Amino acid sequence: MRTRLKKPSAAIAATIAIFALALTGCAGSPQAGKVGTVEDPVTIRFAWWGNDARAKTTQEVIKDFEAANPTIKxxxxxxxxxxxxxxxxxxxAGGTTPDVFAMSGAYPSEYASRGVLLDLGKVKEQIDTSKMPEQAVSLGKIDGKQYTITAGxxxxxxxxxPNVFEAAGVQLPDDDTWTWDDYVKIAADISKKSPAGTFGATQAANDSVLSVWARQHGEQLYSDDGKKLGISEDTATxxxxxxxxLMESGGGPSASQTVEDGSAQPEATLxxxxxxxxxxxxxxxxxxxSATAPLKMMKLPGEGKQPGTWLRSSMEYAISSKSAHPKEAALFINYLVNxxxxxxxxxxxxGMPANTELKAAITPLLKETQQKEAAYLDRLAEMNVEPPLPLPxxxxxxxxxxxxxxxxVLFGKASPRDAARGFIQEVNQNLG
Structure with a gap:
């Protein structure tokens, strides 16, 4: 059982503290209990984030859903x-929560802990998860209850x-056996044999990568109760x-270039x-x-010995606990994912559909790079790595x-050991 329900951070708690008062006033919605008809359909609201292209596609899907379900707008x-x-x-806080909304990261835990999210077990007849691997379904479970459904x-x-590897005369590694030491060595070798300004790799400071690193070392990024970090000082160091x-060996760029590269749009990165x-x-x-480079996708180093990479939700769908039309909202989610x-x-x-039949159906329609992603995710699925608990x-x-x-650390302002201590102390304060 994946368990994590606890109080939110102080900043979010200040906002969510208003939720209890606001939410109690939502049950009196004039649409509550209304049964939609073709002449007088019920209306549900769906909120998500994204660019204009995603918005256009989503509106097209909404129109299709409405055509198939004329009693729902x-x-x-x-x-x-x-x-x-x-x-x-x-x-x-204002009592105008959308019926269905997109979520990610730590927000499902924070919202569920304050009663904002509907327990989807109450609408299980409307949402079919039978075509999804249990690993994907469990991504939306907190304390044994299903609060979200993965969108992908x-x-x-x-x-x-591969072009950079070939130009440097360096062979691609075997991603079933390579180590992090191999990674640093290969990166330095490529930088040395490439034109100035071309590098083997770039330093990564992503908390999900750190989570993989912790899991490869037999630890978890967060403790089971979510009240503190689970990664040790030695592993963080x-x-x-x-x-x-990676930087000092020449395998990665300088500190200043790393910062610049980390904030660039994908097409403008190295x-x-x-x-x-x-x-x-x-x-x-x-x-x-790139739309032209024959990029490949490989497993991270160290995955052969004790794998830490897992399939995660790139976006999740939730229903407001105070929705006047939870069944209609659930039918809409079911349409989106099935x-x-x-x-x-x-x-x-x-993200790639969690429904395996839909994933197989759309894969031939994807661009070559997206098909490579699908194949990579299939490899990870075969490893059957248990995902960590939801972000606290x-x-x-x-x-x-x-x-x-x-x-x-990269600018020499802190040693790796001091950075690890400071990082752990500050994050623990946020969690507590």
Whole structure:
């Protein structure tokens, strides 16, 4: 059983504290209990984040759903990711929560702990998960209850540019056996044999990569109760040492260039410019780096001995606990994750479909890079790696904290040991 329900971080708690008052006033909605008809359908609201292309596709899917379900109307609400969570907090506090909304990261735990999310067990007749692997279904479970349904899965991967390897005269590694030491050595070798400005790799400061690192060392990033980090000081230190060694060996760029590269759009990164051989990245981003380079996707180093990479939700769907129409909302989610026509339109935009039949059906329709992602995720699925517990409340800032301490290490402002201590102390304060 995957358990994690606890109080949210202080910043989010201040907003969610208003939820209890706001939510009690939602049950009196004039639509509550209404049975929709073709002449007078019920209306549900669906909120998600994304760009204009995603919004256009989603509106097309909504129209298809409405045509198939004429007693239900769906009001779509698209928001840029940078402002999505602030908007959600405002709506929930104001008692105007969308019926269905997209989620990710630590938010399911934070929202579920305050009663914002509907226990989807109450609408299990409307949502079919029989075509999804249990591993994918369990991604939405907290304390044994199903609070979200994955919209699609992705995973941390090693994106590789074979052209850079070939130009440097370096062979591609065997990703079933290579180690992190091999990774650093190969990166340095490629940088040495490549034109100035081309590198073997780039230092990575991603909390999901750190989670993989912890799992490969027999630890977890967070403790089971979510109240503190589970990674040890020694293991965190070795992670910072890896990035420092990658830079000092010449395998990765300088500290300043690393910071610049980390904030660039995918096509403007070293990988996007064809100046990098290897880059740790989300599998769903492979197509964003280049439309022409024959990029490949490999497993991270160290996965052969004790694998740590898991399939995770790139986006999840939840229903408001105070929705006036939970069954209709559930029918809409079911359409999004189980309907073939919807899948052919959405494709892998929200991650690869968890429904295995839909994934098989859309794979031939995908671009070559997306098909490579599908094959990579199949390899991970065969490894059957148990995912970690849901991200705990208070962990939303972990990525920023990790990146800050990693930057201090690269610029020589902190030793890997001091960075590990500071990182652990600060994140534990956020969790507590």
């Amino acid at each position: 769906v009001q779509g609400e698209n928001t840029e990711f940078s402002s999505y969570w602030d908007k959600m907090a405002t709506q929930i 899965v992705n995973a941390i991967s090693m994106v590789v540019d 070795s992670f910072f040492e890896l990035n420092k060694k 990988m996007g410019q064809g100046k990098q051989a290897m880059r740790i990245s989300w599998s769903s981003q492979i197509g964003s780096y 309907n073939l026509d919807a899948a052919k339109k959405i494709k892998s935009d929200r 409340a208070g962990s939303s800032a972990t990525q920023e904290v990790l990146n800050r301490y990693n930057t201090d």
